[in-house]
Every structure is written in structure tokens, then in C-alpha cells.
Amino acid sequence: MELKMATAGTMESGDIMIQLAPSDHPGLDIHLQSSVAFQFGDQIREVIRETLMGLGITKAEVYATDKGALDCTIRARTTAAAVRATGNDVWSE
């Protein structure tokens, strides 16, 4: 799937900012900075991966800056970034 650079989310406490960018190699490269990286880093990466794969995105650079967001927030921000990056509005389907 063709990707444009796109961003969703904020740097507020309890939120996560997701930035998607095209990648020149297969797979999802997730670069995570998180205030709760010790305890939840793996879980956050997994939620982002699952969400993107579910939307058919298998090749992208992902920059995530997390300020303690819950999984529901991570899914929503990742989906919004994906919609902006692909132009494919999954919510209207």
C-alpha cells in the first residue's frame, strides 16, 4: 500500500503521537519513545503492529511518542494516522 507521511495524536499526558512514513524495505519498523517504556513498551508496540496489520499496512516506518496512553487510545491514534497516510477512510466503510 502506498503511504504518505502522516501524523495523528498529541504529546499530552495520556495520549500518544503516531507518525507514519514510507519505508524502503518490507516490515514495520516501530520506533517507540514512551514514559512507561519499562513496563509497557512491548504491549504498546504490539497494539500498534496489530492495528496497522489489520488495516493492511505491512511496510512502514512508525515513530511513536507515548505519554502513557491506554490501548484504546493507541488503536485510535494509529488508525487515524493510517487513514491520513493511505487516504483510505476505514471509518466510512
Added chain:
Amino acid sequence: MNTLNDRKTLVSQVAEAMGKRVYNDGAENHKETAPRLELQHESPKLVSLEDAIRRSGLRDGMTISFHHHFRGGDKVVNMVVAKLAEMGFKDLHLAASSLQDVHAPLIEHIRNGVITQISTSGLRGELAKEISHGLMAKPVIFRSHGARGAAIASGELHIDVAFLGASSADPLGNACGYSRSENAKSICGSLGYALPDARYADKVVVLTDDLVNYPNTPNSISEHDVDFVVEVDSVGDSSKIASGAIRDTKNPRDILLAKQAAKVIVNSGYFNDGFSIQTGSGGASLAAVKYIRQSMIDRNIQASFALGGITAHMVKMHEEGLIGRLIDVQSFDKVAAESLKNDPRHKEVAAYEYASKQEQGSATHYLDIVILSALEVDVHFNVNVLVGSDGIIRGAIGGHPDTAEDSALSIIVCPMLRGRIPCIVDEVTTLITPGRTVDVVVTEYGIAVNPNRPEIAERLREAGLHLVTLEELRDRALKIIGTPAPLPFGEKVVGVVLNRGGSVMDVIKDIKE
């Protein structure tokens, strides 16, 4: 005959028998005739910081002390330690009542061996982070405010030289946390955490940014206890007193917690005419007092005193006649500091008189209700207010264990979650306040009452409040956030938590970067 001359022999004999000298008119000091407004400015106590340090007899390996009444605006610690480093001192023990973000420059002084040991109530910011990662060879000793006062009074914590910032002082050392002069530059209000140091340190240096004429009365530190007075440009930025933990909350969750805490108070059985109350720092606990005000008016109930940690809210209720006396170990904002200066029923107390376990008359022993905040509460009601859930030191013990233990009813306000961090947990990261001293925990998802206090649970249930168990709250939190991975603690002890009785309560291990 019985003249002065005739009695000379007798005077000599008596003097010898008493081991004293015979008065010698010629050898006594001459009479000072200078006008006293001039003379006082030649006070031998009035010296530069460098001279004060030199003449105090400070040597490598000794203990120096500071207070934290200017909170995030403090300038004294950095100024004095920089001077000590410049003068070549090494291996000093820094015993502060607390340390803040602003004290990050200490990191360099620790690396250079100027400071090799720290005792404090709290640590925040970069300094706390570096220490959590193992910056110091010796662990930091943490005491509550009551425990520090008691340890200084008993000699367990011996202070060689105290450096105490004051908003006014006269050339003899009478000093206050406010100034009555037109040149006042700063105000911090109560000097309660500095008073044990002033009284018991071997040498006391007062630093002031407003040198006023003698006598600077009413005074909180007495010239009797002061050895040197140093005039400096600034001891602290008063606008930062209300920073750090103190904020007037607009956060809707804090307001909800405060309102719930107010309902607990009103229905606890302790909300009777003449009750006494304290609120700890933290948005929700400070705000709770706002929400009991109307109930006090409606039921015609007046509090005998409020303790703390005095805030503008408490001053207002005192001036309205709802709170009889204010007992102030630390003024949390400028309104409180001004009130301390102007109102004789607003009393300053020393840390030991506030919360020493060993002192029978300390105010906490006569406290009915305290409302406190927490970083974490575990299912056994144990509380942590010092070490973050990321393993990094980021708070202060303060008077938490003192007031929880001594009060008739201790209430902790704490959200179930902060972002993704659970605050109701299986086991606290660091044990600060033992669960046996904690009576009620108020969260946004319900109120938990310690099984030791069934009568409180009964009263709250009758009042229609939603009671839960801490186990239920812990499980509910985990359901939302998933299970946190364990923190990468190392094996080095970077902090020791002393209980207020002087025993060792817990240790803090280093955490990997």
C-alpha cells in the same frame, strides 16, 4: 572599717574559693558610645559567606544543613555548596529538610566529591534521577519531617553548620521567613523546618536578602542561636513557593476525588465541633478543605485548628471564623505566609513540635483528620509517596507517615490510574507509610476502608457512599492497562527509608538507565 579597699583581701579569698577571677576595672571592655543604629552594623556576626564558612570551623567530613521553605525557588543550597566547592571542601554530608528540581547542580558537586552523603525528606528532578541510577556511593537517608526534627533534637542527626535562608534578619541574627521592611525581597512564611537546625546545630549561619535594623521582632529564629549573618542578593524566588507539589487544581478528576474525600470527612464520625484537620500537598487533598466549608457552615461546626502545610483556603476559613487557630510548619503559598506574619493566631511551629513521634505535645498527636495524597497504595493499605512506578525517586516523604500514624482518621486520595500507571497495586514500589496507619483510600472508582476500622465503613455505607476493596480496584486497573513488565532494578542500595521511630523501614535499589 568596711571600705572597698578593706574588703580587697576578702574578695581575693572568696574569688579563689569560688575559682573565679577578681574584677579588674582597667582590664574590662571599654564602654561603647557609638549610636546603636551605627554600632549594630559593625556586629562581629555580620560577615561574608566565605568568612562565615571559615570561622564556623567547618572541616571535611562534617554535616551541613539547609531548609526547603523556598521550595522550587530556593537559592541558598546551590549558592553555599558552590562556595564550599570553590573553597576546596570535600566529603560533606548534606542534611536538608528536602531537595527539589532546582538542586540539580548538586550532581556535579557529588561527582567532584564535595558532597558524599545526603539526608533529606525528598528528591526530585535530575538529581533524583541520577541518584536512582546509582550516582552516590553511600545511600541517601530519607526521613519524614517529624523524624528529622526528632533526630536533630535527640542528636541522632548531628549538624555541624546550618545555613538557613531568611527573608529578613537583623545584624545579630533575629530572623524571619518574611520581612516587615520596605525593602522586602522575598517571603516564605513559616521557618518550621529550619528551627530544629537553628536550635541544635553547632554553628548557625543565617543568610538574608533583607538586612534590617535590630530588633527584627517578632522573630522566629533567635539571635541567641545564630553565629553569623550573611547578606546576599537573593535567598529565594517567592513566586516559586506555590510550585512543585502545590497547585490549585482545575483537574476534574482531582475535584471529584476532593469532593468524595469531603463526603468521607463529613460522615466519618469525626466531623464535630472543635475537630482538627490537616491536608497534605497534592491537588485533590488541598482542594478537599474547600468542599467541607459549606457543611461546616450548615451544621454550625468550627474546627479548633488546622495544621500543616497551611494554604490560602485555610487562611480564608480561619478569617471567616470556621477555623480557630492555624499551626504552620510550612506556608504553602504567599497568602499563608502573609497571614503568618500578620495574625498572632497563625502560629509557626518547629518540625519536632509539629510531628515528632517522641514529643508528647507535637501537634499531630492532637489531629483528628488528615487528607493525604499518594503515588501508590497497595492492597494492604501501604503507601508510597517517594519512588515513582518507573523506579525513579520523584517525591518526598514529608509528614505523610507522621500524620497518618498520629491522626484519628487518615484519608488517602489517589486515582486508580495515572495515564497508564496503576496507582492501586499489589505491592508498593517503596514502603513509606505502613498500611496499619491508613484508614480510608478514596479513588474515582470507589472508597476503600481499612478492615481495622469497621465502624468507619459502617458510617460511610449508611451515608450511601460506594465502598469497594483495594483488591477490586487493583484488578480493575490491570484489566484496563494490561500487566506491567517488572522494572530493571539493580542490586545497589541507593536510598534508605527510616521509619519515624528511627527504625529502618525499607531500602531503594538502583534502577538501570
